[in-house]
Amino acid sequence: MSAHTEVPVVRAADSEVDQRRVAGELAARGIGAGERLVVSASASPALLAVVLGALRTGVVPVVLDPALPTGERAELVADADPALDVGDDPGQLLGEHDADLAPFPLARPMHYTSGTTGRRKGVWSGVLTHEDAEELAREEIDLWGFGPADRHLVLSPLHHSAPLRFAVHTLLAGGEVLLPGPFDAARAARVITELGPTTTFCVPTHLQRLLREDVDWSGFRVLAHAGAPCPEPVKRAVIAALPDGAVHEFYGSTEVQFTVCTTDDWLAHPGSVGRARPGRTLTTDDRGQLWCAVPRWARFEYWRAPDKTAAAWDGDRVTVGDLGRVDDDGTVWLDGRREDLVISGGVNVYPAEVEEVLDAHPDVVESAVFGVPDDDWGQRVVAAYVGTPTPAELAAWARERLAPAKRPKSTHRLDELPRTSTGKVRRLDLPGQLGL
Structure with a gap:
């Protein structure tokens, strides 16, 4: 030492x-x-x-x-x-x-x-x-x-x-x-x-x-x-x-x-x-939800929650609600979680897809996308980000690369995104933090 x-x-x-x-x-x-x-x-x-x-x-x-x-x-x-x-x-x-x-x-x-x-x-x-x-x-x-x-x-x-x-x-x-x-x-x-x-x-x-x-x-x-x-x-x-x-x-x-x-x-x-x-073997269902067939020693249940356990399992396959796709060569891509889904004007918007576009901006360090209630659309898409572009510059970037329903209706620059101790972005904290 x-x-x-x-x-x-x-x-x-x-x-x-x-x-x-x-x-x-x-x-x-x-x-x-x-x-x-x-x-x-x-x-x-x-x-x-x-x-x-x-x-x-x-x-x-x-x-x-x-x-x-x-x-x-x-x-x-x-x-x-x-x-x-x-x-x-x-x-x-x-x-x-x-x-x-x-x-x-x-x-x-x-x-x-x-x-x-x-x-x-x-x-x-x-x-x-x-x-x-x-x-x-x-x-x-x-x-x-x-x-x-x-x-x-x-x-x-x-x-x-x-x-x-x-x-x-x-x-x-x-x-x-x-x-x-x-x-x-x-x-x-x-x-x-x-x-x-x-x-x-x-x-x-x-x-x-x-x-x-x-x-x-x-x-x-x-x-x-x-x-x-x-x-x-x-x-x-x-x-x-x-x-x-x-x-x-x-x-x-x-x-x-x-x-x-x-x-x-x-x-x-x-x-x-x-x-x-x-x-293990990963597949998706018709909703894009990922399921994984696991060996016997990887099985689990939710403690004293049989209904939640039953919803997670289908035989030896299990899901935790994540959305994604599996290529022909077995490569797995994540598209977000069902609970992260933003539904704006009846269109499903997955935050991970929008974040991928925003993160591709050369001066954006990271972003987080979430939905907030909207009287007209049910929800509207909002983005917070860490980086140097102005909100207007990032909005222009998104406008060129995303369909109208997926474009953030407002963008907010922050010094850092709120996180759990494991590093996951606390999306649910962002509307309150931003006063939305």
């Missing part, structure tokens, strides 16, 4: 010792497979030990955002019905006695979906057989090639599914995890340059900010990003900065993982999200 940048390093062997202590403490408290354990703590070696120690005994950690308002947290805890809630103190489960661990997690953590449309839903996978547990872990480890030589950099909060999944599987594969704390671009740049991580998961916002810093990217073999569309100029700059083939994108959700897009795939099909992960 550099003398300049002190960062907690979680080593697989050390973590396994702590995981066994967690397993022993859970057993001593009479908490067994299939029961829930709530934890809402910032990233730490203890948090990772508690998550893995629980999972490797079949106890299901419910990992909540430590910044949740008290009322919202209480609602989620009541819904999860846990055997234990350790709050922000996972260290209390580092007991004095060890217990055996399964080789692989016997469950997936239960995360609550972001709740952009209605009440949050818990994503529940139950307790896995040992065979399915190994298949699930092997799929992730093999996909990213995790191994003992890896040093994984955590840039996103661990209460989200993707960053936790990357950290957990790095440790399962014998590697190390770096925990530099809440994201700060200058600090992250120093960590990358001085400690030479080999892998990371991030969102486009991280990349935009890191590209402004002095970073030595040469140690990375995998930089995976997801969570939000990445503006093409940012993507190309990252590809140019990193070793050949290191930049990967993937498309997935809290519920299930769908695709992976390698550097070569993206350069051949800019704007796509790649092809289906191994063992």
Whole structure:
């Protein structure tokens, strides 16, 4: 570790010792497979030990955002019905006695979906057989090639599914995890340059900010990003900065993982999200909704919400409501989410399609498109953007490239777009922010 940048390093062997202590403490408290354990703590070696120690005994950690308002947290805890809630103190489960661990997690953590449309839903996978547990872990480890030589950099909060999944599987594969704390671009740049991580998961916002810093990217073999569309100029700059083939994108959700897009795939099909992960097949229905056939170990249900579960599944195929298309060669393109749909004068307008046009302007960094009520049209299309063009210039750009119904009726320049902690644009906040 550099003398300049002190960062907690979680080593697989050390973590396994702590995981066994967690397993022993859970057993001593009479908490067994299939029961829930709530934890809402910032990233730490203890948090990772508690998550893995629980999972490797079949106890299901419910990992909540430590910044949740008290009322919202209480609602989620009541819904999860846990055997234990350790709050922000996972260290209390580092007991004095060890217990055996399964080789692989016997469950997936239960995360609550972001709740952009209605009440949050818990994503529940139950307790896995040992065979399915190994298949699930092997799929992730093999996909990213995790191994003992890896040093994984955590840039996103661990209460989200993707960053936790990357950290957990790095440790399962014998590697190390770096925990530099809440994201700060200058600090992250120093960590990358001085400690030479080999892998990371991030969102486009991280990349935009890191590209402004002095970073030595040469140690990375995998930089995976997801969570939000990445503006093409940012993507190309990252590809140019990193070793050949290191930049990967993937498309997935809290519920299930769908695709992976390698550097070569993206350069051949800019704007796509790649092809289906191994063992999966993506198709679309007549409404353009994406469905994914998944292996047995990737199944889930919505916790205590059988109607929502039934609506998501059709045999072994599942949808989370995203819209897109699949080319003949299997390349997948996203067109937006059903709940993002803007209906103006009876015409369906998909924000992703309009954003793609606005983002293509050479002086636009990124944009977000949404609908607001309109007495004449039902809804009208509005755009917010980050960049240097004037609203009039961007409107002229759109007028040349979009059909009348799809053109933003007003454009608003902002210093930055509001986002969730995972980097997704909070479209629903924009009308209020802009006074619309």
